[in-house]
Amino acid sequence: MTLQSQESLNTLFINQIKNYAIFATDPDGIVTTWNKGAERLKGYTEAEIVGQFYGVLSPDEYQEAGLPERELRLALEGGVYEAEDWRKRKDGSFFWATIMLTPIFDEAGQHVGFTKITGDITKQKELQDQLAERQQSALDHKTTELKKVNFDLDNFVYTASHDLRSPISNIEGLMVLLRDVLEENHCLNSQINEIVNRVTASVDQFKHIILNLTEITRLQKDFSENPPEEVLNIQDVYDEIMVDLEDPVKNKVCFIQTDFQVHQLKFSRKNFRSIFYNLLSNAIKFQAEERSCVIKISTRLEEPYVVLHIQDNGLGISRHHQGQLYSMFKRFHGHVEGAGIGLYMVKRIVDNAGGKIEVESEEGVGTAFNVYFKAGL
Structure with missing residues (x-):
């Protein structure tokens, strides 16, 4: 059996990985190696992609904004660049990818290139998006229900405070009349006067509570209408x-x-x-x-x-x-x-x-x- 070099074993191992795109570039991001997983995921054969700048695998707007160059810089500065983002296939379609870009150094510490590992997690993202959409839909429904409840409560508070004003005013007027009648009939002793004063104070407190509830309702109405700045x-x-x-x-x-x-x-x-x-x-x-x-x-x-x-x-x-x-x-x-x-x-x-x-x-x-x-x- 022919002994294979460590390098050829590594190459064989990498080519066996079909679920991830694994390739290498030189220090400027020019593709130098390309595994079978990369061909399956990206759509380019090794002959088509080797020698090209790896940024061609990113969406056009990313390339125009210089994001591939930024990734190389961040990987070199931080020792690795990891992200989840969109990537582009040869046919122009997009997929959601996990990305790991790592700088390579030789034994002398000289920077000689980068390795790039990319995985397709589009299905996971679709599931996450569907879950997020359902959660948002449930939240929107809950928000609508809460707004309806708040609206009903505001209407109740407003109606109750409005309807209570008339009987409270009647009680207030009757207490004034009662005090006058008691005085005319010389029945307003200190004990009765104290009781009348307490009832009058309670009526005043009730009036203030109604006014405050009305003010809170008005404030809530202002919130819903977004007062102009x-x-x-x-x-x-x-x-x-x-x-x-x-x-x-x-x-x-x-x-x-x-x-x-x-x-x-x-x-x-x-x-x-x-x-x-x-x-x-x-x-x-x-x-x-x-x-x-x-x-x-x-x-x-x-x-x-x-x-x-x-x-x-x-x-x-x-x-x-x-x-x-x-x-x-x-x-x-x-x-x-x-x-x-x-x-x-x-x-x-x-x-x-x-x-x-x-x-x-x-x-x-x-x-x-x-x-x-x-x-x-």
């Missing part, structure tokens, strides 16, 4: 808010410092005003009695965001409560009026616009909010 002037919005807060500021004096490094923002004006108003009014509302109220407001560019920063030296929020900060109807300071939906609405608006909100707070020291809006004019 505009280039707004931050200083102008601030000035408008300060006019609205004029009376509270007179009653609770605050020193407000502003530093608007970014003057304009592309955002829904109504929604930006709602965010700014809620955070600023909270800073004024939750000030500490034992020290002067100081609020610092600034804007800065922090790519890819414009950041609105509002910092106060007020009551602060305990670490325990910070995890519930954006929950609906959550209130952490009972001595101050509020419904507990302001920060919930702020978070919803910011999240829906692709931004984020962060808070740093220490009880008895103060709170700082950073609101991140996508920068783009």
Whole structure:
């Protein structure tokens, strides 16, 4: 039996592999060897492909973009280039392939070429695509169902809040009438007066809840309709808010410092005003009695965001409560009026616009909010 050289054994072994295209190139990517698997998978015979640049096996647009040359460079720099991508056969058809491109070095460490191993995983990709399509279809169906449920819930909340206004107003009017009748008949003693006051307070609380539910429904409706963005002037919005807060500021004096490094923002004006108003009014509302109220407001560019920063030296929020900060109807300071939906609405608006909100707070020291809006004019 004739002994074969190690090189001829390797060549024989490689040619026996029919399910993978295995070939070699010189340092410039010119094909120098070609196995039977490559002929079966790519469609070129050895005589047709040897001497050609291996990039001919890539789609035309890849060749025009210089991607084959980039693969050679990445393989040489990283020791190997691995990917899954489209490859082209001789007849022009495409298949989805696993690719491994490896540089070859001689004993002296000199770069002498590349080896390329390519496998056809088109069937696996088709199965993956079908699975992804089914998953997307199921997700779309689920999304449609959720939108319908949300729409029905919004309609229910709106209808309920609308229909409840009339009986609540009637109860409110009847309580006023009852108080008058009791006074006329000298029946309004301290105990009865306390009961009437509690019923009236409960009615007022009910009215606020209805108004808040209506506001949340309106907010959800705005999300579904995608409120138009505009280039707004931050200083102008601030000035408008300060006019609205004029009376509270007179009653609770605050020193407000502003530093608007970014003057304009592309955002829904109504929604930006709602965010700014809620955070600023909270800073004024939750000030500490034992020290002067100081609020610092600034804007800065922090790519890819414009950041609105509002910092106060007020009551602060305990670490325990910070995890519930954006929950609906959550209130952490009972001595101050509020419904507990302001920060919930702020978070919803910011999240829906692709931004984020962060808070740093220490009880008895103060709170700082950073609101991140996508920068783009």
